Amino acid sequence: MTCGPEVEWRDLGGMAGDALSNLLRTVRLTGATFFEIEGHDPWAVCSPAPSSILPKILPGADHLISYHVVTAGRCFARIVGAEAIPLEAGEVVVFTKSDPHIMSSHPDLRADPPTADVLDIATAGRMPFYINCAGGSSTSVRLVCGYLACDALPFNPLLEALPPAIKAGDAKGDGGWLGQFIKLAVSEVAEKRAGSETVLTKLSELMFVDVLRRYVASLPPQQTGWLAGLRDAHLSKALALIHDRPANNWTVEALAKEAALSRTVLAERFTKIVGMPPMHYLARWRMQIASELLSTGTGNLANIAAEIGYESEAAFSRAFKKMIGVPPSAWRLGVRATSGSGNDAASDTGEEKR
Template sequence: MADPLSDILRLAKVEPTVAGGFTAGGAWSIRFPAPDKLKFFAILKGGCWLAIDNHKTPVRIEEGDVILLSLQTSFILAGDLSAVPLDAVKLFEKSKTQVIGDAEDCVQIGGHIRLDGASGAILEDVLPPFIHIKAASPQAASVKWLLDQYVRERARVLPGGEITAAHLVGLMFVQILRLYVDEGAPLASEWLRAIADKQLAPALRLMHETPGRSWRIDELAKASGMSRTAFAVRFKTVAGIAPLAYLTQWRMRLAEHALREENATLAALAERLGYSSESAFSNAFKRVTGCTPRACRRAHSRRAR
């Protein structure tokens, strides 16, 4: 069976990278610029405060906690919020790892998740400003294991160590998303919430497995063990969109990706995605995206040059 979350992660071209870290003690504070990608970091020892611009209440982060930031605004990590913050850009200009002060009150390590500039929005748009996975949470054991492996990999200078560490960042990212969904967090009415819904998951898997099939509501409802009406109402309530409208939007996401990455003709794309003609496909594409398939392909070709 298809895995909708994996499909979306592939479409978004999730690219994990290793970043740096720091050891800090005393009255310290660091201001980080607005990230241009998703930022992941963990506290290996001690604790600190996370103060995000435009968020009134600082968040306390303890040893073993993991944070995923998707916001595009500056933030501060601090042992003392009253201390004058250092500029992170200047601090890490020469080395990814820094020591601040003469104590180990806080040891931090991090990484980044870069998403595709065009298709990454499908994931980025549904994430909250930050996700806080607490070490004390019973569900956090899997993240802790991955974090321990990441720390060990960074500590050893072995062949392939950098790519191994990056893959571990990617695995932690997926696990953070799983925990965020499974812990019943207040998700927006989006595909992420639909994926978390155990009743709707079978229907979503079918639509992702064969998006070109002319799915009927009664078929999708049967897969979910619900009546046609109950399924349609639940899907709209949870996902914020009707089932077949979701299918159309997913088809257009796939079409946008194919138009950028492939040389397939519009007729071939139409057939692959379940449209009876090139014109029917083009009309649906323009209705959803606001531009024609040919215009989308030309625009991408100009950006690629």
């Protein structure tokens, strides 16, 4: 799978964005199929299941994110069984887990699951991809839609922190990045210039980051989770250090000093907001890096162990199997644990001393 653009996001709505940039590179966020929809009332379409999409567009990925940007008109989006979300031109909805969902001209319209032909047309990139246009009614909505993919296993704290659906944008006219994305996307779709497919997929990755920024900025003060940690000046520093220098011999004391907090305050605040102690987070992040190196590279285990802070291949292998549930050699061959992650490996990275 190709990696996302090498872009550093230094400012996340006034917060340090290094941990987010590092995570998006490590979990290999990448744009995928991008297409245009023109809807004529009444219309409704159900999204394909992720299991049917990934093998066609990004067979190496294990998590799918779908999005729909309204470029003209209005419509509704809803996860099956949930309340409909109204959308107008200039707004986007991102389904972070690609749950089965319906896009429609009215909130109560139902849609049949898509056929293989529909999916083949969509993924073939024959644009625009029209829906229910045979009725001859005037166009009620135009959408640019697409998918992003990334690694979810063994540890992607961003995905764990996101709600199933995020709505962003400004129906009255957006002068920010999202508004620019819509203009550029419409232009690329219409003009079909050389390289448009690459431009559109990279634009979708940048659009997703902007949606994340907006979501973080909208979080209430009492919110907890990984993204809330990015908004905390002290915790964002600690997270950035862990992501930037995972092989460092970190202790809670060392992180606290760098984050300008006492050891006790950092440990308590990190655990309360991020959801786990700092050393547990470090252990899990090290294994995420290791899993990516095992999946995409040919380096030997000793080199990978050294790269994430283990003094020996044996210690790394024990920690990896304990946390992930399979040994590194099995992960490299594509074997995944059948019963979820293994036990916490924090004891192998320097257990917190309280």
